[in-house]
Amino acid sequence: MCGIAGIVAPAGCRPDPHLLDRLEAALAHRGPDGSGRHCRGPVAFVQTRLSIIDLEGGRQPILDGAGRAIVANGEIYNYIELKAALPGIGFATGSDCEPPLHLYGRDGDAFTAALRGMYAIAIDDSVAGRVVLARDPFGIKPLYVAEGDWGVAFASEAQALVACGLVPPIVEPQALAELLQLQFTCGTGTIFSGIRRLAPGELVVIENGRIAASRQSPPLPSGPGGTAPGRADDEAGLLDQLDRVLAGSVEMHQRADVPYGMFLSGGIDSSALLALMARLNPRPVLAFTAGFPGTAARDEREHARRLAAAVGARHVEVDFTETDFWTLLPRVAAAMDDPAADYACLPTFKLAARARDEVKVILAGEGGDELFGGYGRYRGAMRPWPLTRAMRRKGTFDGLGLLHPFPAGWRDRFAAAERAARQPGRSRLQAAQATDCADWLPNDLLIKADRCLMANGIEGRVPFLDSRVAAFAFALPDRWKVRNGLGKWLLRRWLDRALPAALPFSPKRGFTVPVGEWMAGSPHLGPLLAKDPAIAAIARPGAVTALFRTGDPKTSFARWTLLFYALWHRRHIRGAAPEADVLGCLED
Numbered sequence: 001m002c003g004i005a006g007i008v009a010p011a012g013c014r015p016d017p018h019l020l021d022r023l024e025a026a027l028a029h030r031g032p033d034g035s036g037r038h039c040r041g042p043v044a045f046v047q048t049r050l051s052i053i054d055l056e057g058g059r060q061p062i063l064d065g066a067g068r069a070i071v072a073n074g075e076i077y078n079y080i081e082l083k084a085a086l087p088g089i090g091f092a093t094g095s096d097c098e099p100p101l102h103l104y105g106r107d108g109d110a111f112t113a114a115l116r117g118m119y120a121i122a123i124d125d126s127v128a129g130r131v132v133l134a135r136d137p138f139g140i141k142p143l144y145v146a147e148g149d150w151g152v153a154f155a156s157e158a159q160a161l162v163a164c165g166l167v168p169p170i171v172e173p174q175a176l177a178e179l180l181q182l183q184f185t186c187g188t189g190t191i192f193s194g195i196r197r198l199a200p201g202e203l204v205v206i207e208n209g210r211i212a213a214s215r216q217s218p219p220l221p222s223g224p225g226g227t228a229p230g231r232a233d234d235e236a237g238l239l240d241q242l243d244r245v246l247a248g249s250v251e252m253h254q255r256a257d258v259p260y261g262m263f264l265s266g267g268i269d270s271s272a273l274l275a276l277m278a279r280l281n282p283r284p285v286l287a288f289t290a291g292f293p294g295t296a297a298r299d300e301r302e303h304a305r306r307l308a309a310a311v312g313a314r315h316v317e318v319d320f321t322e323t324d325f326w327t328l329l330p331r332v333a334a335a336m337d338d339p340a341a342d343y344a345c346l347p348t349f350k351l352a353a354r355a356r357d358e359v360k361v362i363l364a365g366e367g368g369d370e371l372f373g374g375y376g377r378y379r380g381a382m383r384p385w386p387l388t389r390a391m392r393r394k395g396t397f398d399g400l401g402l403l404h405p406f407p408a409g410w411r412d413r414f415a416a417a418e419r420a421a422r423q424p425g426r427s428r429l430q431a432a433q434a435t436d437c438a439d440w441l442p443n444d445l446l447i448k449a450d451r452c453l454m455a456n457g458i459e460g461r462v463p464f465l466d467s468r469v470a471a472f473a474f475a476l477p478d479r480w481k482v483r484n485g486l487g488k489w490l491l492r493r494w495l496d497r498a499l500p501a502a503l504p505f506s507p508k509r510g511f512t513v514p515v516g517e518w519m520a521g522s523p524h525l526g527p528l529l530a531k532d533p534a535i536a537a538i539a540r541p542g543a544v545t546a547l548f549r550t551g552d553p554k555t556s557f558a559r560w561t562l563l564f565y566a567l568w569h570r571r572h573i574r575g576a577a578p579e580a581d582v583l584g585c586l587e588d
Helices: 017-026 079-084 099-114 158-163 173-182 235-253 268-280 301-311 322-335 345-355 368-372 376-382 412-421 428-438 440-454 467-475 489-498 515-520 525-531 541-550 553-572 582-587
Strands: 002-008 035-040 043-049 068-076 117-125 130-135 144-148 151-155 202-207 210-216 260-263 286-291 314-319 361-363 459-461
Touching: 002 017, 002 068, 002 117, 017 035, 017 043, 017 151, 017 158, 035 068, 043 068, 043 117, 068 099, 079 099, 099 117, 099 130, 099 202, 144 158, 144 210, 151 158, 151 210, 173 412, 173 553, 235 268, 235 467, 235 489, 260 268, 260 345, 268 301, 268 368, 268 489, 286 301, 286 345, 301 314, 314 345, 322 345, 322 440, 322 515, 322 553, 322 582, 345 440, 368 428, 368 467, 368 489, 376 428, 412 428, 428 440, 440 459, 515 553, 525 541, 525 553, 525 582, 541 553, 553 582
Parallel strands: 260 286, 260 361, 286 314, 361 459
Antiparallel strands: 002 043, 002 151, 035 043, 068 117, 117 130, 130 202, 144 151, 202 210
16 A cells, blocks of 8 residues: 556656655655655656555565566555466565566556456556556546646645646636535546546556556446356355355455454444454454444444454444544545545544554445445435436535535536446446446545545555455345345345344444534634635625524535535645644634
């Protein structure tokens, strides 16, 4: 797990080394264990390293002796199997990131087909005079690019491209509208004008300082696809297959030369992960759970405590308090350079800060809802026409009369993802799942996890987002995903067998962070936000003050979004350091 960045200049030019210095400094938090550089004519790479596998010998860049070099961010979990499949190669390191370099030498741009893992990769092919960038199919690891007269630059975080001076910090209006209405930005566009994400599964070829080609490998099969063999009515057979697929993924995701643990919410996904880790580990699992004492939010700690006791896990409970909200939020907004106004970033950040005292790797349950059909919105999408409900049809600020006019097409890019997901042969449920895997998952949940954990020197791993798990789960008939008003039916049946203490057939309980309660206790917040330059540019000050004065629970997410955006804008557009608490930042 690392940060990577680089510049590919036009032929005959050399990147300014000071730019590389600034890129390295901007990504230092992603790699506190060291750094490395690769420079060849118009190509310059930098990597900052968080050591997880081959702690001493796995430094990057890695060279293959044939004119190629690689820097990578992520983990290739099947690196042991890949090495065995590459006979005759004299591997220079024990790193999981070396096999992709040799696969590229053998297979060219098809080298990612054999990889199981999360990754953002840059390969300099001096023989062919090209640079190749690649991102994993689910977009677990981020990668951003910008293009100008100076060539093409890339980095693990968008803020690094701004910090090095190549891209000015200008907000893109369409992306801002998406952030306000959806809580995340869609597609490959980012909130920074001039910076785009590589799409999940995208491979980009750079030649002569320009992007010459691009292609994308989707995370899910085209059409219904998938590999869920056997009879669709054979529950016992499907449960056995699911057990093998999940256990195989978790076992690979535990490959590390450093201590690891997990985040345990007590929901279906993290409970399944706990059951598997307890089975596969000779030592007690280390599980971390967040709670919100003294608030009306549902407290998951008691249930998580019972689950940990049932498997003999060591359970660490982390309180997230109102004081944490006011003191940590500026730092969280600073970490979320590619913003997602997801209040789950708050406990995630503090859990990571606590976990780093004991581990360098955390396994978490992201992806279970998307692959096994867990969200309530999927049931609306499954209804036959004309009762079918489009997902995310209302925006956060619809009907509030608060914002100045902004691009009316805030839903256009999300709608494009919906259309692309409706492939022939897919059910309505599969189309909804594919839509979330294209946008919500990579552009909200995975960004949140990446930034909050990497800001604290922790690698996050997501065993549900494995190619074999995805192929099995996506191919399941709808009735094995949604039944009797409950999502993730087959996964619940498996968990009922593997860890009955999880009470897997209890109704899905939504996760809530009590930001509304905490904001309601600060009468100064509304007037301060009304005067903030970022908020004044998008909303009527009087309406902002009135919104915060009412304290209506129905509008608490709108208030949270304005607060998050103001703090994000202060750090990433105006360049102010998050050195005070929330009110101190707004008063500054």
